[in-house]
Every structure is written in structure tokens, then in C-alpha cells.
Amino acid sequence: MSARRGASRRKKKVMSSVEKWRNKKWIEIKTPLYIDDKVIGETPTSSEESVIGRTIKIDLMTLTANFKDIHRLITFKIVDLKGETAHTEFFLYELSRDFIRSQVRNHRSRIDGIYNLTLKDKSKLRITLTCVTPVRAKTSEQKEIRKIMYNTLMEIIEDMTFQSFVNNLIENTIAEQIKEKVEEYFPVKVFEVNKVKVLKFPEA
Secondary structure, eight states: OHHHHHHHHHHHHHHHHHHHHHTOEEEEEEOOGGGTTOEEEEEEESSHHHHTTOEEEEETHHHHOOGGGTTEEEEEEEEEEETTEEEEEEEEEEEOHHHHHHHOOTTOEEEEEEEEEEOTTSOEEEEEEEEEESSOOOHHHHHHHHHHHHHHHHHHHTTOOHHHHHHHHHTTHHHHHHHHHHHTTSOOSEEEEEEEEEEEOOOO
16 A cells, blocks of 8 residues: 555655646857857746846857867856846856866976956956966066066056957957966966856846
8 A cells, every 4th residue: 555655645745746847948159249148058947037147158169169169167056047048157267177287397397376356347357367387487587477467467457347248358369468477477377267257237
């Protein structure tokens, strides 16, 4: 008797789960307008409240079609839902751990700089820059490299808005410009924007 009851309960549980999924609809997730307004995925939902705040992570190659960007990861956060389309904002950028690990060798130096930025539209970001040198750099040289990284970064972002910063990040121009300045002082093997996290979105 108890076995029959157990089987009946399991059946009801399965049916209940099936009904829940039938009541959900699939929503398209799009990148922001300033990043091509491109569909990058789907998510199931039964209410608008459950969608807002969700995040989706993709590799940058999905947007650029450039294989060199496969180790660059970008996360978008859903901020609005219109009909069956979820609109997002840029939220996080990061390199895959394996990529940075593969660049560091015993005879090289890894130099990181972590900076908080406030852009022209009052948005706030935390950025991590990573420089890998082909030979070991002395402590004094590493200090000077960090100084160059910071000063160049501040010059680059002086008139940038949130949207222009994100576009320059995706195009890799920020890393390239800072790398050029550092190379005037010390050889560089790899220079990357390692991570960018949004601390505050632009004011409306």
C-alpha cells in the first residue's frame, strides 16, 4: 500500500514539474544597443520579476567573430523586459584563468594594477590591468610600470562615458594604448585588461 502511495506522489511531482515548465515562456536575451543589439541567448520565465537581474556570460568571440577573443569573457545583466525580449547592460569583463596562467613563466614578471574609475557620466568601474614581461623586472621597475599604467589609463578615460568605455574595451584599444606607453620604458610580453566590474551604472 505504501509503495503505491509513494509511486503516486512521485507521479504527481513529475506532473507538477511538467506543468510549471509548460507555463513558462522563453525570452530572447539581447546585448545593449551600443553593442549591436544582438541576440546572445534565451531564458525561461513565468514573470518579469524573475528575469530582471539575471546574468548571462559569453566569450567575446561571440560578438567579434575573432578567434583571438575566445579567452575574453563578458557578462551581461538583464535590466529590462519588453514583450519577449530581455535587454541587458554590460556588467563584467574578465580573462579566463587558464589564459593568464599560461603566460606566466619562471623567468617572467607579472605586474597587476587595480584601479577604481569614475567616468564622465558618473558610472563607476573597477579595472584590473595585467602586464607580463619577457624577463624579470626589478621591484623599482615594476613600481614604475604600475605608475605608467595608471597615468595612461587616466588619460584615456578622461572624457569617456560608460558606453564609449565598453566599446573601447571590446575593441581592445585600451589595452593596446597602455601597452605602447609601457613598452617605451620596459619590454612587454603580454598586456591585457584582466577584469572590469561595474560598481555603479550611469545615472539616468
